[in-house]
Amino acid sequence: MSKIFFNVQGTGQPVILIHGFPMNSAVWNEFAATISENFKVYTPDLPGFGKSESLSSPFSIDDVATQLLLWIEEQKIQNPVVIGHSLGGYVTLAMAAKNLNLFAGIGLFHSTAYSDSTEKKESRTKTIDFVKKNGALAFTSNFIQQLFANPEHPAIARIREIAIQSSEDTVTGYTQAMRDRPARVEVLQQFDKPVLLIAGKKDQSIPAASVEEQAALCKKPVLHVLNDVAHMGMFEKFTETVNLVKVFVNHL
Structure with missing residues (x-):
């Protein structure tokens, strides 16, 4: 049995928002409710967050992925x-690295296939300490305020309330797992279905130029770079990102 708590709503093409x-998963509430008018939308809590059971420390991003794959199998999400x-x-x-054929498409929403730089690894270690x-x-x-281009954004307080529920073991465990994760560039190069890449021009964590580089590695990239957006486009440009996801899924 997987250890995953999740919500599901809507009918049609399955879409999993992580x-x-x-x-x-509460950060996706409004987004998921909106796109569930068109699709069957699943929003899982990653192990240790929300209501999902924790993994034993230390754990890796691969270990988390294994739990999600088990959950997908249990729920018979096709x-x-x-x-x-x-x-x-x-x-x-x-x-995707474990099973390239499982997904109809994948999306990287302010994310990257690159591993951490030396500088980023050092920053993660400082966070753990x-x-x-x-x-x-x-x-x-x-932490949350840094993720927005506008430090006065009205969503910050709500997301902070979600974030402060996270335990010390979960925060340090995931920080270590992110620090030590391998690059996944080969997944982008080998995946033969569409890849949605959403980047923010003001993102300090995942620079837009880096995402543009990675789009060039994909066989079927769908790249969108958002102006006046940092790392939280689903709040900073809610309507625009909802529409980007809808169009992406509808055109698979």
Whole structure:
């Protein structure tokens, strides 16, 4: 049995939306409700987030992907489109690496197939040390604002409320797993179905230029670079990103 809690709504083509770090499936509530008018939308909590059971530490992104694949099998979800935000994109690529033929299409929503740079790895290690010393709340309560181009965005408070539910073990465990994850460039090169890539021009975490490079590696890329958007396009440009996902899935 997998350890995954999830919500599902709508009918039609299955679409799985995977949340980022350090959040849970609730960040997709409005987005999922809107696109469920057209598709059958699943929003799982990654292990350790929300209501999903934790994995034993230490764990890897591959371990998380294994749990998601088991859950997809248990729920008999056929030929889904899987779209992952940030960390969710890392999990999506890890799943695709294990089974390239499972998905009708994949989406990287402010995410990357590259591994962490040396500088980023050092930053992750500092985060782990900080959380162990000061607790998860000290990190998560200040982290969310950095993800938006507009530091006064009205969604920040709501997402912060979601993020501060994350435990210390989950925050440090995923930070380590992200730091140590391998590159998944070969997945983009080998995947012969469409890949949606959404980037924010003001994203400090996943630079738009990097996403444009990766789009060039895909056989069937669908690239969108959003102006005045950082790392949270589903809130910063809600209507636009909803429409991008709808068009992508409808044209598979």
